[in-house]
Amino acid sequence: MLNISQYQKKIEQITVEPSNAIFKELGNNNYDFIELISELIDNSIAAKVDGTPLNIKIEIGLSSNQKETYLIIKDDGCGIKKENLGKAITPAGFSGGKTLNEHGLGMKQAVASLGSLSYLLTKAIDEKVTSYIDKFEFGEISMLQIDYDWNHGTEICVKNLNGIVPTSQQKYTMYVVPYLGAKYKRFLKSDNPKMQLSIALLDVDQLDENELPLEIQAWKVQEVKQTYFHPNKRQNKPIVLNKEFKGKGWKAKFTFGYAPTNEEYEELGLELPKPYSPYVVSIKKQGFDMITHDRVINFSQFHELGFVNVPHNNYNYVRGEIDLLNGFSTSTTKNFILKDKNLEELLNQIKSYLEENGLLERKNDPDELPEKLLRDRLANYLKGRTIEPKKDVKTEYTVQGLAGAIDVYADEEAYELKKGQAAGLDVYQLFAYMDMGSISKGYLVAKSFTTGAQAAVDYIKQNHSKEILIVQLDEFPIRNAPNSEERKKYFK
Ligand SMILES: Nc1ncnc2c1ncn2[C@@H]1O[C@H](COP(=O)(O)OP(=O)(O)O)[C@@H](O)[C@H]1O
Numbered sequence: 111m112l113n114i115s116q117y118q119k120k121i122e123q124i125t126v127e128p129s130n131a132i133f134k135e136l137g138n139n140n141y142d143f144i145e146l147i148s149e150l151i152d153n154s155i156a157a158k159v160d161g162t163p164l165n166i167k168i169e170i171g172l173s174s175n176q177k178e179t180y181l182i183i184k185d186d187g188c189g190i191k192k193e194n195l196g197k198a199i200t201p202a203g204f205s206g207g208k209t210l211n212e213h214g215l216g217m218k219q220a221v222a223s224l225g226s227l228s229y230l231l232t233k234a235i236d237e238k239v240t241s242y243i244d245k246f247e248f249g250e251i252s253m254l255q256i257d258y259d260w261n262h263g264t265e266i267c268v269k270n271l272n273g274i275v276p277t278s279q280q281k282y283t284m285y286v287v288p289y290l291g292a293k294y295k296r297f298l299k300s301d302n303p304k305m306q307l308s309i310a311l312l313d314v315d316q317l318d319e320n321e322l323p324l325e326i327q328a329w330k331v332q333e334v335k336q337t338y339f340h341p342n343k344r345q346n347k348p349i350v351l352n353k354e355f356k357g358k359g360w361k362a363k364f365t366f367g368y369a370p371t372n373e374e375y376e377e378l379g380l381e382l383p384k385p386y387s388p389y390v391v392s393i394k395k396q397g398f399d400m401i402t403h404d405r406v407i408n409f410s411q412f413h414e415l416g417f418v419n420v421p422h423n424n425y426n427y428v429r430g431e432i433d434l435l436n437g438f439s440t441s442t443t444k445n446f447i448l449k450d451k452n453l454e455e456l457l458n459q460i461k462s463y464l465e466e467n468g469l470l471e472r473k474n475d476p477d478e479l480p481e482k483l484l485r486d487r488l489a490n491y492l493k494g495r496t497i498e499p500k501k502d503v504k505t506e507y508t509v510q511g512l513a514g515a516i517d518v519y520a521d522e523e524a525y526e527l528k529k530g531q532a533a534g535l536d537v538y539q540l541f542a543y544m545d546m547g548s549i550s551k552g553y554l555v556a557k558s559f560t561t562g563a564q565a566a567v568d569y570i571k572q573n574h575s576k577e578i579l580i581v582q583l584d585e586f587p588i589r590n591a592p593n594s595e596e597r598k599k600y601f602k
């Protein structure tokens with residue numbers, strides 16, 4: 111490394127001038143339309159007046175002539191004070207913020223990506239007049255003071271819309287509106303909305319009876335949230351709710367659960383999500399919502415978070431939210447959480463937690479069914495089957511002298527049930543019942559078996575003359591979904 115103090119020096123000055131080209135360059139980012147419009151929505155939310163719901167109206171004027179197209183976003187937030195307007199326009203003028211205003215770039219990025227600035231109007235809550243500007247530039251720019259009819263708020267109009275702005279109704283219905291509903295779900299909560307967000311698509315080339323552009327369609331953005339299905343509670347509930355993870359200088363909360371199957375939607379009494387819904391079960395839409403300041407920064411797939419190597423259908427039902435409470439930053443395009451040490455630590459902690467608890471794959475039937483239910487079903491099956499039905503069938507049959515009970519005792523045969531994998535020790539447990547209960551034949555029924563289980567069976571047969579058979583749970587027709595009676599009886 112160069113050590114400047116060792117050299118002879120002559121001092122001269124150079125001037126670093128701000129270049130207005132930055133306002134255009136800021137538009138060359140990797141944002142999609144949702145993310146661009148979200149920058150403007152974030153600003154409105156950050157300016158929300160405490161105690162009253164915020165209103166945001168987005169209007170998009172379409173025309174066959176690109177010069178006539180425009181996008182307006184208008185809010186009734188607290189506006190920008192005259193003295194702050196210059197700084198608000200300066201790229202990174204307000205930066206390092208720890209709120210929804212973070213880098214001091216968003217508005218400029220959004221405007222330049224969407225088209226070009228037509229005007230910005232703003233009236234601060236404690237000021238009398240509305241300020242109007244029509245350029246983003248360095249240096250002195252003129253600001254008009256006008257008498258606009260509103261209490262306070264900000265209105266930004268972008269003209270000459272670029273191709274990134276969708277023009278079809280379908281794109282709004284199936285993409286823009288539901289994704290904004292998901293992204294801002296916490297502000298749009300149907301029971302207690304903190305904001306109203308509406309979008310209208312207008313045809314500038316056709317006028318209505320009031321000589322205004324004809325409305326093609328309008329949408330009220332509604333909350334879109336994950337639906338969960340708790341396999342045991344059989345309710346719309348996550349498995350893990352707001353579990354706290356923390357490290358040095360950071361804190362996050364994690365919510366995790368499984369999406370319902372189509373039948374389970376019915377069981378919950380809910381409508382099936384539309385195929386375009388942000389949380390529909392599909393390989394493209396698996397993953398967790400990454401949230402900062404209560405809005406979704408991105409919908410991350412598992413492989414993007416490093417939880418699995420490649421996307422796989424196995425994880426399609428997994429749902430969740432990672433709520434980044436403090437110690438995390440977004441990139442300058444706010445669709446990304448900086449991959450710093452804090453994020454790495456958090457993701458590692460969550461990954462181990464998911465692995466330790468075997469949560470990433472939704473447990474399938476036998477694990478979802480309580481053991482008692484499986485046991486009773488097995489007893490009923492043995493009694494009721496056509497081929498060699500059992501006559502004397504008892505459940506939880508107590509073996510004298512041994513504090514324990516055989517799951518099912520049927521015509522002098524013992525049946526032990528395991529929902530998961532059975533090992534050698536499980537075989538020996540059954541053997542103990544058989545030995546002390548003088549039972550000569552036993553069945554160990556389980557989802558799967560370790561090699562130790564078979565070794566134990568062979569050893570017992572040779573040395574103790576007791577016959578134990580290991581049988582896959584699948585061989586019995588007892589794994590079907592619970593009916594409503596069973597649900598009442600076994601799931602509490
Ligand atoms: N709708 C709005 N209402 C009030 N203030 C706004 C609004 N939009 C932008 N501002 C002001 O302009 C500043 C710059 O916005 P922006 O370029 O998005 O950067 P950032 O939000 O990261 O500060 C904001 O910090 C805020 O002070």
Ligand SMILES: [Mg+2]
Nearest residue numbers: 153211216217
């Ligand atoms: Mg912003």
